[in-house]
Amino acid sequence: MKQLSYKTVTLLLLVAFSTTILAQKSTTESFINKAISNFVIAMESNNPGVVESSIFISMNMKYQYPYMNYTKLVNKLNELAANGKTPVIRYKAQLASLYFNYFNIFEDIKFTDKENPDYYFRQISEKLEQQSVAYK
Numbered sequence: 476m477k478q479l480s481y482k483t484v485t486l487l488l489l490v491a492f493s494t495t496i497l498a499q500k501s502t503t504e505s506f507i508n509k510a511i512s513n514f515v516i517a518m519e520s521n522n523p524g525v526v527e528s529s530i531f532i533s534m535n536m537k538y539q540y541p542y543m544n545y546t547k548l549v550n551k552l553n554e555l556a557a558n559g560k561t562p563v564i565r566y567k568a569q570l571a572s573l574y575f576n577y578f579n580i581f582e583d584i585k586f587t588d589k590e591n592p593d594y595y596f597r598q599i600s601e602k603l604e605q606q607s608v609a610y611k
Contacts, residue, residue: 507543510536515551523561530555530564530571531592537575538586549575570599580606 514536517529533548552575555568574581584598 504543507536507540511543511545511548515547518551518555521560523564526555526559526564527567527592530567531595534571534574534595535586535589537578538584541578541582545575567596570596573603574599 511533514529514533518526520526520529530552533545533552537543537545549572552568552572556565556572559565559568581599581602584595584602586595588594
């Protein structure tokens with residue numbers, strides 16, 4: 476039970492913290508860097524839901540603040556893509572890594588519905604399929 480409450484508290488803190496970050500318009504660079512560090516830590520959780528939420532919320536942060544330095548976050552996403560605890564985490568981390576690294580391809584994806592994260596992963600996947608067809 477103690478472990479469950481720790482996971483729940485972690486998830487609640489992550490959601491509260493990310494909501495605060497994304498709601499502010501005049502966010503400083505140091506504040507965003509702290510958020511990036513917290514997302515990296517959250518992605519190390521043993522709770523798959525916390526990891527998946529962190530991946531999604533970090534993509535939303537990239538959408539909101541596209542020109543920040545996300546190197547630490549991308550490194551963590553690449554690590555999760557290779558060694559994530561579940562196939563879903565590995566898949567979402569790989570899509571998120573592509574989103575961060577090739578943002579110009581995905582910049583028309585607008586993060587407006589926070590209730591349906593899978594919709595955005597599907598949009599990234601579909602965009603990649605369109606790109607591969609266009610290059611053939």
